[in-house]
Amino acid sequence: MEVMMNKTTDSNSERREMVINMGPQHPSTHGVLRLELVLDGEVVKEVRPNIGYLHRCFEKYAEELGDYASVTPYTDRMDYVSAMNQELGYVIAIERLLELEIPERVEYIRVIISELQRIASHLLGIGAFGLDLGAFTPFLYLFTEREKILDIFEKTSGARLLYNYMTVGGLMKDVPKDFKKDTAEFVKTFRPKIKELNDLLSYNKIFINRTADIGVLPEKVALNYAASGPVLRGSGMKWDLRKDDPYSIYDRFDFDIPVGSGEVGTLGDCWDRYMVRVREMEQSLRIIEQALDGMPDEGDVTEAVPKRIRLKEGEIYCRTETPRGELGYYIISDKKGGPFRVKARAPSFVHLSMLPAISKGSLIADMVAIVGSIDIVLGEVDR
């Protein structure tokens, strides 16, 4: 941290305000985020997030590429922690514009894969959150589990992080033969690990003391800032696009929406947001199990893929539930090959704008907890 300037608010008093830069190379800012902290002693009086260090012109690229299919690898690079979910949103938007009918098998594979990705993303989010607060061990254990998911993805798509696996109308290629077996095996071994995580981290007294009553986000504030995903659910609001505005085949599965309860502190504190993620992983496992049962064994996953995507003039706003919240794509198409305009509504960006409102009056050490608990990915904030 670097001291920017000293200024006296009142020449007669002893009180001094100090502006400090946290980031962009700070290990706990999850990427390249710079926070300007106005401090009074150790108390944060004001936070000004500075973004744009990872800006890669996603929207301009999408317009310039002149092809709908070439945009998919760029959506991967927005939120690189949950690339499959980012692809799914884009692909569904184009499919709705095309009014395409998707084969049953493709839908099931998509659901399984995006739920696995949700677990992988939450594992990283939870692990890094613990790591920020000094819990190193859970991070390593969770990464071992995440590795298993990445191995399944590598066998399926060939890549470990940026998959480009979903295409408009289907999938890039069929899943390997032992995909079902591998996934079932993972589900079986992962269930006890959640209990282990609760023993190790969730109900650890030190962890609770660091996170309970910190960064309280009341439901009303969350709604005013248009928060979504685990951040909104942590404040006690039952809102999940998989249930409330089902896309793909999510309406066929039976699962619960975990919400924050204020068990160990106030409703909407860092612990609640953390715990919502842990409980969501259990629900994702339930969805995966049901999807594995329902998945047809036979079927061509590329049969509905159009050779060339030709769209009429039109526009669509399509939203999906990613691990971080509501990801929306607003796409305007014209008669040319590629989209006329693509706008991505990134949940991380929305949640970061909320940071000043919830971190006023906290300590510097708590800032780390708050930034970790909203689980932002800077690639998605800047796009």
Place this chain on the structure above:
Amino acid sequence: MTTVIREGWTTFKSIFTGMGVTIRHFFKPAVTELYPEEKVELPKGARAKLYVNIDDCIGCNLCARACPVNCIDIETVMATSDVDLGKTSTGNPKRFWLTQFDIDMAKCMYCDLCTFPCPTDCIYMVPEYEYSEFDRTNLVYHFSDLTPEKVDEVKEKAEKEAEEKKKERERKMKEKKAKAKDKAKSKPKPKPKPKQPDNKKDDEES
């Protein structure tokens, strides 16, 4: 006083449950691999490096056009009529000399979009990951198997043939025009009729 004791007890208990988990993990086998000594075998179809089977390439340029980052550079020269380049293993006739087929792996983003449009499936990803270089220019892979001398020769030949063809075409055009004139002279009455189909023919040929 009682709250202090209760707090102390929960703290003590939570720390030791955590320790129990760690100790159980301590006796489990390690999950890590010692990389340079032990190497993980990548699954079939892993996307690590682009490879081109140049014998099967027909120089259609579809992969270069599909690439979102323009990392594929293809230059082709039309084969002259005296050479037969043969056919690919998939049965497609080859019509071009591939004087340049460069892939810049430093630019490549491993999206695999180039492999789908290929009509002969000659460009694909291989699971080979140890190819780091000290100089970025070394990451440009040249897949063309022609020597520079051969490239010059092929280009020269192609240019010559193209010129000859052009001359030939011009000569034919002249002949046709002359014929048309002769016809027009011999049959002066239907003037506009024969001109139009002749023009059309010329357009098609050119």
